[in-house]
Amino acid sequence: MSDIKKFMFVNRKAPYGTIYALESLEVVLIAAAFEQDVSLAFMDDGVYQIKKGHQTKGIEVKGFEKTYGALEDYDVTKLYVDAESLAARGLTADDLTVPVEVMSRAELGKMMEEQDVLLSF
Amino acid sequence: MSDIKKFMFVNRKAPYGTIYALESLEVVLIAAAFEQDVSLAFMDDGVYQIKKGHQTKGIEVKGFEKTYGALEDYDVTKLYVDAESLAARGLTADDLTVPVEVMSRAELGKMMEEQDVLLSF
Amino acid sequence: MLNIVNKSPLERNALQSCIETGTGGAILLIEDGVYAVARGNSFEPTLKAAMGKFKVYALAPDLEARGIADRVMDGVTAVDYGGFVDLVAEYKSSQSWL
Amino acid sequence: MLNIVNKSPLERNALQSCIETGTGGAILLIEDGVYAVARGNSFEPTLKAAMGKFKVYALAPDLEARGIADRVMDGVTAVDYGGFVDLVAEYKSSQSWL
Amino acid sequence: MKFSILVNEGPYTHQASDSAYQFAKAVLAKGHEIFRIFFYHDGVNNATRLTTPPQDDRNIVNRWSKLGEEHKLDMVVCVAAAQRRGIVDDGEAKRNGKDATNLAAGFRISGLGQLIEAGIQSDRIVVFGD
């Protein structure tokens, strides 16, 4: 029990323009396998990571939208999204590929404060 | 004569945080050796590249402030600086390590329009 | 001149600088730059206003990859890589706002 | 929490997001993040206002490298790498706003 | 028309390298000529033959090599940038006392003059970076 820590992965970068979103997911899956208390925060352009409807054939890059959907199978269910970041991008929770908990920046800040380990890429 | 082109190097990034400023300078020196019509534009955080007084001992990274001063020896004398970028950073031409021509964004845009080759890093 | 911008306007200042500096011609949005043309983003008014000065294009494969091809704002022309090549050929010079 | 920001506030939104999101604790500016504490930059009012909520530190070697060690705004504490370590030790967790 | 391309970022991390590749293919498909593709900064990392990307993803290095071979492209890696980042051919290995090489097929290591020459000789030069 003492070996279970609260890990939060903070995602602030858009997908595909850089690899950080994909390689962040790879860490999340490992963290889940270690049976840690894992959560993901999406804010700023990071909310675009879970925007529905990625079709990457045209850029010939491996798409990874489905991996977000598979997180549940790994018992990763704490997905927090910053409401202000969504609003600034004209998005709502309906535009997202996975069920998430939308919260204010202030609430997200409080969640961050409770973590043991915050990883950002 | 027909082989002389107008090359402009557009510098928008701060020094030391990334290597682009240094490796941009290395290209500038080569372009001068090819006897091209070379100019440098500094805008946004790129104006910090020529802020006086770099002391890089503490970060143990090679400083390159002096190279800007040496550009004149290579007949590179067209250094254009965006006035608005300076102002937004609380800087004036006196804060800069080399003599430059300060101009408005609009004027800088016109200079860009006249170039044959615009290189940015 | 063809201005090429590959950064999201909500993360970095590249597109803002391009718009303020450029004298006209075209802006082509590629990579994460395409988020600028998604309807309802907070940079939309700035980009709309810039359309008086610049023709605005966005790279279709990048729009599709990011799931925003169906929400491109009016006045923006989507092009494929071939169209990208044509734009470079059409303008005397190009600048990538890195 | 210790918030670590390494980006210029005039180029990217990292520091702005950090300030809006964080509940308090400290902000340590490193690398290009140190430009935020240079007197007279247009982000100064935002950072000043944030000082009610956060203690603000800046890494001295990064200030010196960039030639701005002599124009650090009031209310900011300059620390060396040892001070950086002490800050990490002092707070239960740290977040790098990449 | 004669095009040149400058690639400033390495494979996978930034899309710059992917975009440059797709653009290069489109330039050729449109019947234009590619005078040179120049790899600078982390762009030199496109030229290591030691990558093994996941099976279900694109192999960025191999497809550059293949495109270069098919169209006899001049793909030049900046020597100064390559030295900083550890991209090495036989000559560089000898000069710098390295016990291995990693340059992929189709690339050659040369100086920054090749970039300036590309700017002079080409009708258009397009930059892909971060």
Place this chain on the structure above:
Amino acid sequence: MKFSILVNEGPYTHQASDSAYQFAKAVLAKGHEIFRIFFYHDGVNNATRLTTPPQDDRNIVNRWSKLGEEHKLDMVVCVAAAQRRGIVDDGEAKRNGKDATNLAAGFRISGLGQLIEAGIQSDRIVVFGD
């Protein structure tokens, strides 16, 4: 106190690697312990022994190797990130049919589990990136 460090960017291009190195030295100087330094994303490029930086500049790879040796640090390079970017040791070369290796002294290639373990076992973990 037990520290771990995550390095997300390669040498020279971003200051992240320099900052991480200076931070690591300061951690040790303060009498703390370093549980692990983990290299991810382009950070794996810190671990190539093939670099030859200019004589008047720091040698980032060598100083990591030296620091690791002097303090018996556990410096781990992520295998998946290394495969994408061409960082190879003997085992990887055999497994993936590569004809050369480039891993520098003092580094080892292993899985992402090592990063999570570092998060679990360390009192503090600090991330350096872009």
